[in-house]
Amino acid sequence: MPAPGPRTAADIMRVEFVFDFPCVWSYFTFHRLQHSLARYRAAGGTAELIFRPFQLAPEASGTGEPKRDVLRRSFGDDTDDAIAGIESLAEADGLQFRHTNAVWSNTFDAHRLTHLAQAQGHGERIVERLFRAHHTDELNIADPAVLRRLAEATGVRWQIVRDATVRAELRSVQREGLRSIPALRFDGGEWVIGAQSEMALHAALTGITGSAA
Template sequence: MSTTVQFVFDIPCVWSYFGFTRLRRALARFRADGGQADVVLLPFQLDPGASVEGEPKLQVLRRAFGADAEAAVTRITAMAAEEGLLFRHENAISSNSFEAHRLIAVAARQGLGEEMTERLFRAHHTDELNIADLDTLKTLAEETGVRWSHEGAEETRAALELVRNSGVRGVPVYRFAGRPPLTGAQAEQTLLAALTSAAQEHPHHL
């Protein structure tokens, strides 16, 4: 069984992190049963106007949720714990995710796209690092075994435009071969079923 899945996401998006975590668990089960799956990681920016320097994430959340911001943070942190993830918000930085997506494209060409994506999610949501800072990104690349490169900016811009032109307005989005797209933080079992069906019905086909 062999198939391809496209995953559209943004690093600062908590639902993308949940969705990616569940997708990787579904992929692990699929691959353990002999399945083969290529993951195409497609970028989306929830806030393309965010600065490289960034600002405190709590500030951004307060603008979005107002008086409910603290309750939202508590709720999301508890949900993350149920996924086995540790979320920290006190010193988290909300910044531009373009360079992080570019690094993922670089890593993908080296066969480490999934690993780099996971590390960047963790850097933002757990380690409270600025994922727009190049020195930080170089350190994360080295940790993950990715050879640093300044290439991929045009490729990333083109991918962002392609995703926007496809009608995506929120993330995460999963596209399995020959099946309608799935959106939101889908359950692991749902993703495993979609992988299996896609592999059986449309092998080697996007």
């Protein structure tokens, strides 16, 4: 990953992460990034993780539909093999994916909650919980009752975030030319597109400061 010039350990690194919750590669990258950030911070580095929204299926409904049906439209007869493959990859990363009752739904309100949580200093906690809610707990993350429950569980004070605020964030990502996710940018450097290994993420973090090992 390309990195900007030298920095000191006292500097705050900005890590931008563009993602959507149903995207398995976004979840893998976020999970690995959490491990890398934990190591970086434990070694004295300071980093701010900034979440930026992307919607894979802005036309999806709030009530949702079985995720298996959505995957079947993409993979056809290979759907079961595709699911088994991604569940195996998840297990190798220490994650658990379930698809029996998984719900594919609109993620706009989940990104709205992320915006709210980030403003209150709980961004990383709510994003982890929303990923897990979708991929492991088979919850509908477009359901207002589910979102309120997750907000309460992660210490987020529920407030109204205007639609226009979230739409402006989505347009901002589009203006930067991002058409696929996940995408990462370290301290305003070049965007890095696609799933990243924990090793690559750790190298990007430590390479920028040269001090947090």
